[in-house]
Amino acid sequence: MKYAIITGASKGLGEAIAKRLIQEQIAVVSVSRTENEEIKSLAIKQGIDYKHLSCNLSLEKEVQEVFMEIAHCIFQKDPEEILLFNNAGVIDPIQKVGNLDQTPIISNIQVNLIAPILITNLFFNKAQLTNTKVTVVNVSSGAAIRSIEGWSVYCSSKAGLNMFTQTAALEQAELETSNKIIAFSPGVMDTNMQETIRSSSVEAFKDLEQFKEYKEKNMLLKADVVANALVDLVLSGEVESGKVYNIKDLLK
Ligand SMILES: NC(=O)c1ccc[n+]([C@@H]2O[C@H](COP(=O)([O-])OP(=O)(O)OC[C@H]3O[C@@H](n4cnc5c(N)ncnc54)[C@H](OP(=O)(O)O)[C@@H]3O)[C@@H](O)[C@H]2O)c1
Numbered sequence: 001m002k003y004a005i006i007t008g009a010s011k012g013l014g015e016a017i018a019k020r021l022i023q024e025q026i027a028v029v030s031v032s033r034t035e036n037e038e039i040k041s042l043a044i045k046q047g048i049d050y051k052h053l054s055c056n057l058s059l060e061k062e063v064q065e066v067f068m069e070i071a072h073c074i075f076q077k078d079p080e081e082i083l084l085f086n087n088a089g090v091i092d093p094i095q096k097v098g099n100l101d102q103t104p105i106i107s108n109i110q111v112n113l114i115a116p117i118l119i120t121n122l123f124f125n126k127a128q129l130t131n132t133k134v135t136v137v138n139v140s141s142g143a144a145i146r147s148i149e150g151w152s153v154y155c156s157s158k159a160g161l162n163m164f165t166q167t168a169a170l171e172q173a174e175l176e177t178s179n180k181i182i183a184f185s186p187g188v189m190d191t192n193m194q195e196t197i198r199s200s201s202v203e204a205f206k207d208l209e210q211f212k213e214y215k216e217k218n219m220l221l222k223a224d225v226v227a228n229a230l231v232d233l234v235l236s237g238e239v240e241s242g243k244v245y246n247i248k249d250l251l252k
Helices: 012-023 037-046 060-075 102-130 152-174 192-198 208-216 223-236
Strands: 002-007 027-032 050-054 081-086 134-139 180-185 244-246
Touching: 002 012, 002 060, 002 102, 012 027, 012 037, 012 081, 012 223, 027 037, 027 060, 037 050, 050 060, 060 102, 081 102, 102 134, 102 152, 134 152, 134 223, 152 180, 152 244, 192 208
Parallel strands: 002 027, 002 081, 027 050, 081 134, 134 180, 180 244
Antiparallel strands: none
């Protein structure tokens, strides 16, 4: 049996990934601060193994404890493959450097970069001991390779995530493991994160009007369209480890 662990499955892209994987008869472990009842009901209806664990990914101790528990449960089931989606992310703080508050800076890096590194490290470690294949998808952003004024912390965390992905992939290739790790840039999607962006101020975020226009002109991608393209790629067995995939290439 295949098992998927999805961070940030309560909303947005993570929710859409979870729903699609359940339809594909893949067991799902959802990790976020709140639980999505629709996912739970869908899993029960489809007779799929599903579990939600509450975790604040900005707190290192919680991340270590919760993911040790998940790894312990899953690896002992001798899974066919483990799919790990490091999807949870935060955009805040949206502000110019010089006016940033300290706490949101640290939370952003913890959720967007440190948690994915800690979790991937733990799962690759357990995979070595049990000979289980682990495929990691790190959800990145176009902001990883394009500077956006007001988003310095977010851009930095996602750039770091891309580099972590590429480096870990080189190591796994050198070790000749069956593990794969990719980054994925999902495009501009109609989720809560875009609401947060639209509620920022033009003083803090120069491109505010452009992002409001994306919504007004219906230019935002639907999370389920993005999730389906990503899951199709991951289940195709054609994943190229170390690659930073872009949704534009998958929807062609
Ligand atoms: N939306 C876009 O246009 C866009 C563009 C490029 C990249 N992305 C990336 O796509 C991914 C998904 O974004 P989205 O748009 O789906 O965002 P979203 O709708 O805001 O959902 C964010 C998810 O992350 C979880 N999360 C946030 N902080 C957390 C914390 N401290 N601990 C645990 N979970 C936390 C939330 O769960 P709880 O609140 O329940 O904890 C929620 O499930 C992110 O990595 C984002 O950077 C999004």
